Amino acid sequence: MKKIDFHIHTVSSVSDREFTFSLSKLNEYISSREIDGIAITNHNLFDLDQFNQIKETVPIQVFPGIEIDVDDGHLLLIADGTELADFDSKCKEISAKIPADNDSVSVTELKFIFPDLSKYILIPHYSKKPELSDAALAQLGSTISAGEVASPKKFQYCLKDRESLVPVYFSDQRIDENLIDFSVRQTYIDCAVIDFSGVKICLQDKNKVFLAKEDGHHFFDALASGVKLSTGLNVILGERSTGKSYTLNQIDKTFENVKYIKQFSLLERDEEADKKRFNDLLTRRQSLLTQDHLKPFKDVVDKMVSVDLEQNERAVDRYLLSLLKNAQESEKSDSFSSSSLFNEVDFSESDFSGLKSLIDSTKNLIENTEYRDLIEEHVELASLKSLAVALMSKYAEETELNLKKRFLNDLIGNIKKGLHVRSAITPIDDVDFYMIAMNRKKIDKFDDVAKALKQPCEIQRKDIQGFKVVATRKPFGGAQELKNMSGRRTAFSTAFSSYSSPYKYLIRATGRR
Structure with missing residues (x-):
């Protein structure tokens, strides 16, 4: 997670009130608000000498930019900083066309001065006065990266509206030597490093912009080799035999309680196959008598497999988190x-x-x-x-x-x-407390029934031609005994460690965790 402010004024122009820029105040602002990247966006002008001074002095990434009066609205245009002389020249053309406070350029004129707008980050005033008109937004089209809003509430509105631009919330602050109260209007983006292309990609994705640090994802060291992972979704890309499976195996060895679905294993899993495996388990090395004896319990097991206690707990956690967030907001x-x-x-x-x-x-x-x-x-x-x-x-x-x-x-x-x-x-998540309570009762009752079934007893006794055929029931003595009965090569030691807790054993035996 990185914190950025791409709307900062350091030069007083005809569109601004008078103020005296202070480099020390800028450093103080960056330090106090723990900002990772800024853009200098003065009204209709770009001061190259001052920008170079700022870039050499501040300890974070600084991008060159300009806030342009386009028609009746404002547009932030930010460059990557690799061609400063060319950018400075183009900004001088803008300054020449907007000599007074009520002047502006059209979108056509903007495109003439900046022929390839896709090279830049474009952020119009969106839900913030003076807004760029719908016609201007349509003309700029896909070259727009995000839209600047005026409040956290409007930020949330835009996040939820599929038709809205990706919202950003910036300070629009004049770095005056007399500045005391620093703005708290900044935006968090979900990226590891502040570079132009990475920032631009984040600003085009509503899932990567946040108002609070805790709302986003974080990176952490996963392996001793230096591999970093995100707390969000991670995707490993690579050609054949480049180490993708090896990396996953190393992660599996490094961390505990990992649910590792190995390559191709999902292709073999379906409801009918699972049902067949269960039926095969019953019939293998068992008589018809044993199947008849276990059939009522099998029906119970089939129902209990669908009871997911962890999912219920996650639902309650989501409910509590949404309840707290609702109260905080x-x-x-x-x-x-x-x-x-x-x-x-x-x-x-x-x-x-x-x-x-x-x-x-x-x-x-x-x-x-x-x-x-x-x-x-x-x-x-x-x-x-x-x-x-x-x-x-x-x-x-x-x-x-x-x-x-x-x-x-x-x-x-x-x-x-x-x-x-x-x-x-934030709305409060729906949760079915009655269903969750019933599931807990089902688990308790299931445990009682399963423990009762494990009690040794004689199922049937028959005399056949002078021989006594006795069918008895008793609990398994160990994981190896269970494995031998199943006829499968799967290890049962992990599941068997929970044999005294029937529901936990069922969940582990079915491979859910």
Whole structure:
């Protein structure tokens, strides 16, 4: 993460108030605000001698620039600094065309003076007065890198609006010798080094500009060889046999608790293949009796595999972080965030599985002919039919209520999305606390059932031609015993270390962590 301010004035012009530049104040500003890169952007002029003096004195990267009056708005134009004489000459042409405060150049004139605008970083006043007109923005087109905004709230608006430019927030400060209160208006960009091309790329990506350091990513030393990684997404590029897999293997060895999906392993993973592997595990070296004995538990295991406790915890963490951020940004509250629907939660839909079972059971009693006499000895057929009608009416009512809830949830969701896009304040993430609590209860119950199943017992005993065939159940004694039973070459030692905690063992055995 690097902090930049690309809108700084060091020379008083016809468009500015009178002030006396101080190089020591500039150094003090850079030091106090911990800035990593600046651009000098005076109104309609460029002072080459002063720029060279600044560049030789300050300890950070300095880029040459100019703030140009274009039509009725302002445009920051920043160069890479490799051709200072040529840039100085072009800026003198701008100064000659704008001798007074109310003068300006057109986009056509700008393009004539700077024929290749793609060489520069162009940042127009966007949500900041005086704004560049829509017509001028359209003429400049893709040569624009970002748009300067006037407030953090407008910065957030632009980030959320897909049609808006990438926002930047700069000081627009005059470095006066009498300056006391230094501006806090700077922008963080997600890059490792301040160079012209890197900065330009960052300013064209909304995912790489931030108002706070903690919102972005950071680099850290990953390997002793000097490899650095980002806390965000990392991509290793290279031709065949250039060390990509070796680097990944080294990272896997260096760090603990790494989820390493090796090359081509994803190509072999699909739901049907996983199901087949589970079924093969049951049938291999097991009798039909064993399969029948474990079938009810297999159904439970299939359901528990989808319970992701870590994902639930991440959802709660996201909720708490968004809640804290929402509270911290209370001063940004606007009419959108004040709406009752801004943080509204969805209506929870009812589960009809119990009601469906009752209806099916009642229908079975009504339609059964084999035991009709026995049934009618205890319950009259008319009463059963009346019960069936009542249950189906209840089902219709609950279904209608669920449909209404679903419609309202869709409506609320669409309204919330619209409010979130237009508001500067961070919305509070939705989280289903009931589902999370139920998952924890499921895990507790699953652990109890699995531990009970591990208790040694005799499943069946048969006498066959003078021999006693006894089927027993007992827990595995070790990872090797489990491996031998599975018939697979996979190591079970890591998973087996959690054998006393059934849910943890299940997660590790299925390769989720």
